[in-house]
Amino acid sequence: xxxxxxxxxxxxxxxxxxxxxxxxxxxxxxxxxxxxxxxxxxxxxxxxxxxxxxxxxxxxxxxxxxxxxxxxxxxxxxxxxxxxxxxxxxxxxxxxxxxxxxxxxxxxxxxxx
Amino acid sequence: xxxxxxxxxxxxxxxxxxxxxxxxxxxxxxxxxxxxxxxxxxxxxxxxxxxxxxxxxxxxxxxxxxxxxxxxxxxxxxxxxxxxxxxxxxxxxxxxxxxxxxxxxxxxxxxxx
Numbered sequence: 001x002x003x004x005x006x007x008x009x010x011x012x013x014x015x016x017x018x019x020x021x022x023x024x025x026x027x028x029x030x031x032x033x034x035x036x037x038x039x040x041x042x043x044x045x046x047x048x049x050x051x052x053x054x055x056x057x058x059x060x061x062x063x064x065x066x067x068x069x070x071x072x073x074x075x076x077x078x079x080x081x082x083x084x085x086x087x088x089x090x091x092x093x094x095x096x097x098x099x100x101x102x103x104x105x106x107x108x109x110x111x112x113x
Numbered sequence: 114x115x116x117x118x119x120x121x122x123x124x125x126x127x128x129x130x131x132x133x134x135x136x137x138x139x140x141x142x143x144x145x146x147x148x149x150x151x152x153x154x155x156x157x158x159x160x161x162x163x164x165x166x167x168x169x170x171x172x173x174x175x176x177x178x179x180x181x182x183x184x185x186x187x188x189x190x191x192x193x194x195x196x197x198x199x200x201x202x203x204x205x206x207x208x209x210x211x212x213x214x215x216x217x218x219x220x221x222x223x224x225x226x
Contacts, residue, residue: 042203048212100207101147
């Protein structure tokens with residue numbers, strides 16, 4: 001079974017704090033993705049990575065950065081958390097050239113106060 | 114860029130009723146299409162996918178979807194819903210060759226026992 005794990009299920013941070021969300025997959029997938037999920041807006045892509053040290057901006061990258069130093073690990077960084085970043089954050093992974101099916105982690109519910 | 118539209122935002126059905134959730138994508142050519150489901154408190158998981166071949170695709174838990182190229186549609190169906198089908202449903206289409214998926218806004222299905 002493919003496993004995508006995320007470092008926390010729930011997180012509460014203060015405005016201005018630096019926040020790290022970590023994602024690990026065990027299927028040797030080339031692609032990894034970070035989304036945020038908000039009611040009525042579906043899933044919006046923040047960043048994705050198709051290889052180690054490679055990254056591309058998604059639809060809503062402002063206020064976020066990412067890091068991919070190892071193939072299995074993809075981190076999302078909120079440089080200075082703001083209340084409008086309160087959301088559910090989902091990580092996913094997939095093979096790059098076949099299937100394209102994305103496997104999702106359980107999500108991190110981040111609250112910024 | 115590709116986009117996906119799900120017309121029904123919130124659907125309420127009684128058990129044993131038939132279900133059809135609409136999904137339209139914005140432009141044609143070769144498309145790879147997906148339906149994902151998110152049960153309450155669980156991670157997103159794949160229901161079914163279409164890559165090529167038979168336009169009627171069968172997925173898990175009795176769901177099916179029909180790809181109609183001329184209508185740019187990929188509607189999800191189930192002949193008889195159960196209370197356990199209560200969930201949020203997302204349609205997605207692959208964009209380009211990077212493995213990115215574009216998701217619709219989601220449809221919340223509530224099945225009354």
